[in-house]
Amino acid sequence: MNRFIDINPERCIGCGTCQSACADAHRMQGLQDTPRLALVKTGGISAALACHHCEGAPCAEVCPVNAIEHDGDRIHVKEQECIGCRLCAIACPFGAIHPDGTSIAGVAGMCDPTPSYPKSLSSLLTWAPGQYTCAVKCDLCAFDPEGPHCVAACPTKALTVMGGAADRELDEAKRLRSIENGPSVDVTAVAQGLSEKAEGSVNNG
């Protein structure tokens, strides 16, 4: 089972520290420095949303150049191989993968120092002259043996790495709780008693 980052919305305070930690960690690795978690806020709730690392990942299935691969217990985007076709962003049901690119604004001889094109409302429609687009999503900070930086950075411990052993433990705990709180009345005996009674009344009648 793949690992993934689980969020507890009750603990999330919407501070965006996870996003900063994510952007920083990937920038230091020379990867796209956009945060891979989306911080979603509604009137009542806030939560960070990251890739579920689906077992049968639709993003990997639609990728025409196999830039998205199953890598051990995660789904990995090879940013160097991505052609920026955005099919993965369309296929993902969670909005956890999105196109992004490094702006070349300010690079000598390339472009104006400040971008003059309007910012698009949707990242799917973003296009900028000269900019290389590639898909960006959570990679579980596989480059760091200490694990995802967002989990370590969250001040309220709202983020946890799930999957693998942690997931099995949680499931086992849930099952134990459900048998301990199970029906205290002998359901089968009651049901059989009723059917015997019904048979008896038929025979007597």
Added chain:
Amino acid sequence: MGNKRVVADSSRCIGCQTCMAACIEAHDIPGNIAAPRLRVTRTYEISAPVACHHCEDAPCAKACPTGALFFDPKNHRIGVNEDNCIGCKSCVMACPFGAVSVATTQVPVLMGDVRVGSQTKSFVLKCDLCVDRPGGPACAEACPTKGLTLVDEERLAELTAERARATIENEA
């Protein structure tokens, strides 16, 4: 009409896992995956299999983004459509009973009739009440101590009536 479910009686369960074996056998058909949908769980005092409760307001079906788990009022259950499953594990997180799990298998990639490779396919594993099986749930049939019962709305009403009667008898 409410959903049906298989109810386990922990006082009868001897932890033999025959229900799990029957479940595997019932689902060992092409297009499905041979794995148990219910899991015998033990503490020092009791054992009982944990299976899907087919909740009326099922959190797993609500969490599913692709409709692999769906409300199936026709069969009085939470239905499973393995073809749609992408293995995102949202249902696993949402279920409070630990009754849903996700498994993977390798399926061939075909180009026409020619196999050109294989890819990982995920399957959501959850009790489907053996709807396609004429005898009803295989686990309930296989249990040697009759510890598993398929409970429908009628049975539930009988149970409620029985308990109500027991209550007034105790009070009298």
